[in-house]
Amino acid sequence: MKNWSKISQFLLLLFFVSIYGQKALTFENCLDIAFENNLSLKNAKISEKIANYQLTNSKTKILPSVNASVGNNYSWGRGIDPNTNSYINQQFKSYNGSLGSSLTLFNGFSNITAIKTAKQELELNKTTVQKIKNEITIDIASKFTTILYLQDVIKSNQEQLTSTQKQLELITTKFEQGYVAESEVFKVKSQKASEELTLINNQNLLSTNILDLKQLLNIGLDEDIVLVAPTERLFSKLDLALNDSETIKEAVHKNPSYIISKINQQKSKLNISSSRSSVFPTLSAGFNLGSTFTNSNPLQSFNEQVNNNLSYGLNFTLSIPIFSQLNNHYKIKESKLNYEKAINDTQIEKNRLSKVIIQAINDANASYIKYESSLSNFEFSQKSYEADILKFDLGKISINELLLTKNNFVNAQSQLIQAKYELLYNQAVVNFYLNDVFSFNKYY
Numbered sequence: 291m292k293n294w295s296k297i298s299q300f301l302l303l304l305f306f307v308s309i310y311g312q313k314a315l316t317f318e319n320c321l322d323i324a325f326e327n328n329l330s331l332k333n334a335k336i337s338e339k340i341a342n343y344q345l346t347n348s349k350t351k352i353l354p355s356v357n358a359s360v361g362n363n364y365s366w367g368r369g370i371d372p373n374t375n376s377y378i379n380q381q382f383k384s385y386n387g388s389l390g391s392s393l394t395l396f397n398g399f400s401n402i403t404a405i406k407t408a409k410q411e412l413e414l415n416k417t418t419v420q421k422i423k424n425e426i427t428i429d430i431a432s433k434f435t436t437i438l439y440l441q442d443v444i445k446s447n448q449e450q451l452t453s454t455q456k457q458l459e460l461i462t463t464k465f466e467q468g469y470v471a472e473s474e475v476f477k478v479k480s481q482k483a484s485e486e487l488t489l490i491n492n493q494n495l496l497s498t499n500i501l502d503l504k505q506l507l508n509i510g511l512d513e514d515i516v517l518v519a520p521t522e523r524l525f526s527k528l529d530l531a532l533n534d535s536e537t538i539k540e541a542v543h544k545n546p547s548y549i550i551s552k553i554n555q556q557k558s559k560l561n562i563s564s565s566r567s568s569v570f571p572t573l574s575a576g577f578n579l580g581s582t583f584t585n586s587n588p589l590q591s592f593n594e595q596v597n598n599n600l601s602y603g604l605n606f607t608l609s610i611p612i613f614s615q616l617n618n619h620y621k622i623k624e625s626k627l628n629y630e631k632a633i634n635d636t637q638i639e640k641n642r643l644s645k646v647i648i649q650a651i652n653d654a655n656a657s658y659i660k661y662e663s664s665l666s667n668f669e670f671s672q673k674s675y676e677a678d679i680l681k682f683d684l685g686k687i688s689i690n691e692l693l694l695t696k697n698n699f700v701n702a703q704s705q706l707i708q709a710k711y712e713l714l715y716n717q718a719v720v721n722f723y724l725n726d727v728f729s730f731n732k733y734y
Contacts, residue, residue: 388580398567421546
């Protein structure tokens with residue numbers, strides 16, 4: 291049965307593309323296009339790459355730095371001979387070169403903290419990418435469902451308009467034969483005009499929502515698209531109790547918004563360590579190597595001068611912070627308060643998501659009850675309308691009674707379509723929160 295469902299969708303895609311020249315899109319197609327074209331998502335991925343480079347850069351801070359320099363000097367008149375360090379009065383050239391290296395041995399674990407912070411920043415950007423994908427998914431699902439709903443409503447409007455046209459032809463014939471008054475004809479014409487207005491309004495709403503969807507997908511506004519509805523199957527009530535705290539807790543903990551708040555909390559904790567590092571002494575080591583060559587002494591070769599003038603140096607520097615106008619003290623205090631605030635923000639986000647998920651479950655279960663009630667109402671109103679059509683054709687009831695029954699049937703049909711797509715969307719949203727997968731076909 292599942293294989294036949296996939297085959298039927300594929301054949302429907304080929305039908306729209308070949309016959310109408312339109313681009314047929316399933317919900318999965320829309321997601322793929324949005325994930326590829328959405329500019330916010332592209333920026334988030336760029337930020338992720340930047341964070342990865344920043345992490346690599348922070349790791350290199352624990353390596354020594356090495357610098358080299360070369361220089362030359364032209365001297366005229368009285369000057370110091372680099373070979374003898376005595377004054378000479380002649381023109382000469384000298385060249386010097388040096389190689390230096392420095393390494394931070396201890397700085398209050400600042401470099402280690404920076405690496406940990408950079409890792410958290412990378413995880414934050416990765417999670418932000420997933421959060422944006424989730425937001426895109428929800429937005430597209432909402433528009434996709436609305437468009438399918440409006441397409442069904444328009445189809446229903448067109449069917450009712452066709453039915454009203456037949457009734458108008460029948461009542462016109464009866465009027466011409468003298469069986470009914472002209473006012474009866476006016477009532478049907480008024481009904482037809484009202485249905486035409488409703489059809490136009492719904493078609494306009496459909497065009498607006500399709501335009502919104504194209505903007506979400508970031509495709510050309512002049513591109514013709516048609517949406518392929520998911521495969522139909524019977525709805526079923528969600529088998530999930532609201533007191534199932536473990537399921538809701540698990541859904542909250544894997545939600546990107548909650549993960550982002552946890553990462554921010556961890557970053558705030560690392561900021562405490564970073565602030566504390568400023569009160570520790572800093573110990574660094576340095577090494578340098580250099581030599582000089584000059585043409586003032588032609589008796590010595592280049593190699594001899596370089597070897598004779600070779601110099602070495604090794605130094606250690608210890609910097610101890612003694613008083614910084616209490617700046618370090620208050621930085622630590624501030625970072626601790628920010629950490630407490632981050633803990634509260636995480637709990638606030640957890641509570642918000644728990645409420646959102648529970649509300650989504652409530653909405654899904656309420657939608658199921660509404661759908662069953664609407665289906666029952668539709669079935670009875672349809673039978674009543676079909677019976678009144680026969681009565682009207684036989685002259686048993688007036689046009690007023692028929693139009694009243696018809697309006698009840700139209701309202702019941704509209705409520706059923708709305709309830710169906712509300713249930714379709716709400717159950718898919720619950721599945722998305724619980725299983726990280728947004729699929730209409732799972733519940734439809």
